[in-house]
Amino acid sequence: MSVIKSSESESNNYSGLYNGMKNQNGWGEKTSALFAKSIFHLHNNEYPNELKIWNDAPTDLERNDNFYLPVDAVIIAIFKEIKPKNWNFKNVNKTIEENYSGKDIEVWDDLWFWGFITQIGTGDGRKMGWNLNKYWNLRESDKSQEKIAEIKLKAEQFLKILRKSTLHNNVYSS
Numbered sequence: 606m607s608v609i610k611s612s613e614s615e616s617n618n619y620s621g622l623y624n625g626m627k628n629q630n631g632w633g634e635k636t637s638a639l640f641a642k643s644i645f646h647l648h649n650n651e652y653p654n655e656l657k658i659w660n661d662a663p664t665d666l667e668r669n670d671n672f673y674l675p676v677d678a679v680i681i682a683i684f685k686e687i688k689p690k691n692w693n694f695k696n697v698n699k700t701i702e703e704n705y706s707g708k709d710i711e712v713w714d715d716l717w718f719w720g721f722i723t724q725i726g727t728g729d730g731r732k733m734g735w736n737l738n739k740y741w742n743l744r745e746s747d748k749s750q751e752k753i754a755e756i757k758l759k760a761e762q763f764l765k766i767l768r769k770s771t772l773h774n775n776v777y778s779s
């Protein structure tokens with residue numbers, strides 16, 4: 606496999622793979638970000654060697670390489686909760702990249718899980734709160750009463766932190 610580059614000057618790296626995929630018909634920013642990150646993990650000793658499909662895949666993220674957070678409506682709703690603004694894939698990733706780079710950006714992937722199970726409704730009408738039904742929709746989630754109680758407690762802690770952040774931003778942006 607060779608990287609689908611968005612231009613001849615683009616490097617053979619994961620950022621180049623992301624940009625190349627994003628420019629293909631039917632591929633958006635979120636799907637391209639997920640794909641590039643998955644290919645990185647596939648080629649960096651997290652899976653059996655026989656699954657590799659890119660012969661000269663970089664084994665690490667170089668200084669000029671990067672991952673992108675696969676931003677969707679769940680993550681945008683969280684960012685809007687923190688600071689009302691017209692958030693999108695580009696400005697969410699730019700904000701994160703100000704303090705994180707390379708694989709460190711992956712810590713933000715957990716934001717989707719916590720956002721998913723703490724949002725009720727869709728679109729701009731989303732409310733923040735524990736959503737047991739969404740937790741049950743996660744196919745691989747542990748459905749034991751003990752695990753649900755633990756996740757609910759952690760989700761409530763997440764919401765408390767989110768509310769404090771929202772309050773902090775509202776006080777200091779006025």
